[in-house]
Amino acid sequence: AQSVTQPDARVTVSEGASLQLRCKYSYSATPYLFWYVQYPRQGLQLLLKYYSGDPVVQGVNGFEAEFSKSNSSFHLRKASVHWSDSAVYFCAVRVNYAQGLTFGLGTRVSVFP
Amino acid sequence: EAAVTQSPRNKVTVTGGNVTLSCRQTNSHNYMYWYRQDTGHGLRLIHYSYGAGNLQIGDVPDGYKATRTTQEDFFLLLELASPSQTSLYFCASSDEGGIYAEQFFGPGTRLTVL
Numbered sequence: 001a002q003s004v005t006q007p008d009a010r011v012t013v014s015e016g017a018s019l020q021l022r023c024k025y026s027y028s029a030t031p032y033l034f035w036y037v038q039y040p041r042q043g044l045q046l047l048l049k050y051y052s053g054d055p056v057v058q059g060v061n062g063f064e065a066e067f068s069k070s071n072s073s074f075h076l077r078k079a080s081v082h083w084s085d086s087a088v089y090f091c092a093v094r095v096n097y098a099q100g101l102t103f104g105l106g107t108r109v110s111v112f113p
Numbered sequence: 114e115a116a117v118t119q120s121p122r123n124k125v126t127v128t129g130g131n132v133t134l135s136c137r138q139t140n141s142h143n144y145m146y147w148y149r150q151d152t153g154h155g156l157r158l159i160h161y162s163y164g165a166g167n168l169q170i171g172d173v174p175d176g177y178k179a180t181r182t183t184q185e186d187f188f189l190l191l192e193l194a195s196p197s198q199t200s201l202y203f204c205a206s207s208d209e210g211g212i213y214a215e216q217f218f219g220p221g222t223r224l225t226v227l
Contacts, residue, residue, distance in 0.1 A: 004155075032213050043117070043203055043218030044156075051213060090155065094213075100146055100158035100171055101216065 002027040002095050006104035014112055015083055021076040021107045023091030031093040033074045034101065035065055038088045047089075050074065061085070086111045116140060117219035119204050125225045126194050134189040134222050136204030144207045145187040146216065147171070147179060149200040156203065162187055194226045 003026045013019050025031060032051050036044040048059025055067040065076045074091060088108045092101040117138045126132050138145065146161040158171030160179035168179055176198060178190040191198055202222045207214040 036218075041220070043205075043220050044216075045218070046215045049213065049215070092156075100148075100161055101156070102172075103155040103157075105153065105155040 002031060002093055002102050004091050004093055004102055004104035006089075006091055006107050008107045009105065010108045010110070012110045012112065013081055016080050019076075019078045019081045019085070019109065021089050021091075021109070023074045023076065023104060025072050025074065025091075025093050027072075027093065027095060029095075030069060031095045033065075033067065034092040034094070035059065035063070035074070035076050036090045036092060036103075038090065038106070040087070044090065047076070081109075081111050083111045083113060085109060117204055117206055117217050119202075119219040119222050121222060122220065123223045123225075125227065127227050128195060130191075130194045130226070132191040132194050132224065134191075134202055134204075134224070136187045136189070136219055137185050138187075138204075138206040138217070138219075139185060140206065140208075140217070141184065142206035142208050142217070143184065144214070145181065146205040146207075147177075147187065147189045148203045148205065149173065149198075150203060150221070151200050159189065159202075191224075194224075196226045198224065199226045200224060 005024045034049045035047040050057045088106045090106045091104040120135045147159040148156045150156045157173045162181040204219040205216040207216045
């Protein structure tokens with residue numbers, strides 16, 4: 001079965017600094033890859049997704065992610081964070097129609113002024 | 114933008130109690146999903162549905178039933194609630210259910226089983 005690992009449970013960053021969140025997946029082929037964000041007391045929202053093509057994919061709010069087949073990774077990054085980026089970020093994969101999304105445990109990001 | 118609503122937002126029940134969580138989406142999506150979110154486990158899929166009257170089993174279905182009465186409405190039923198079912202429950206919907214389809218999530222229902 002596929003799995004998703006987000007090795008950093010919490011990340012703290014200063015406003016204006018860059019951010020990178022790591023995600024590694026375990027699956028024999030390339031799955032469909034997603035990053036979702038959960039703001040406080042809200043449901044999850046899609047940031048970006050990837051399956052094929054340019055390994056760097058752009059998302060909303062200045063986020064982008066880079067896929068690496070050799071590393072089985074799909075890391076999320078943002079050049080300059082804002083306090084409103086404080087949230088929990090989830091990496092997720094999906095491999096076929098018979099299964100839903102498989103989520104990582106999430107990374108809680110705290111942005112300090 | 115997709116609108117997914119859930120009710121109630123908070124629910125407290127006792128062990129052995131009967132609980133129904135409701136989800137409604139108003140964007141004519143065919144696919145709907147129920148997830149639970151727990152510390153240390155992330156989100157896990159309980160049940161999902163392709164359309165009215167259809168039900169598919171997810172990854173953690175034990176102790177849960179679900180029913181899709183209309184395209185808009187998807188219910189999660191806990192007929193004999195247990196403390197292990199204390200969790201934050203999310204409903205989601207997607208268009209066509211394609212592998213690449215974005216899922217739109219509701220705000221969640223926090224369930225506590227005493």
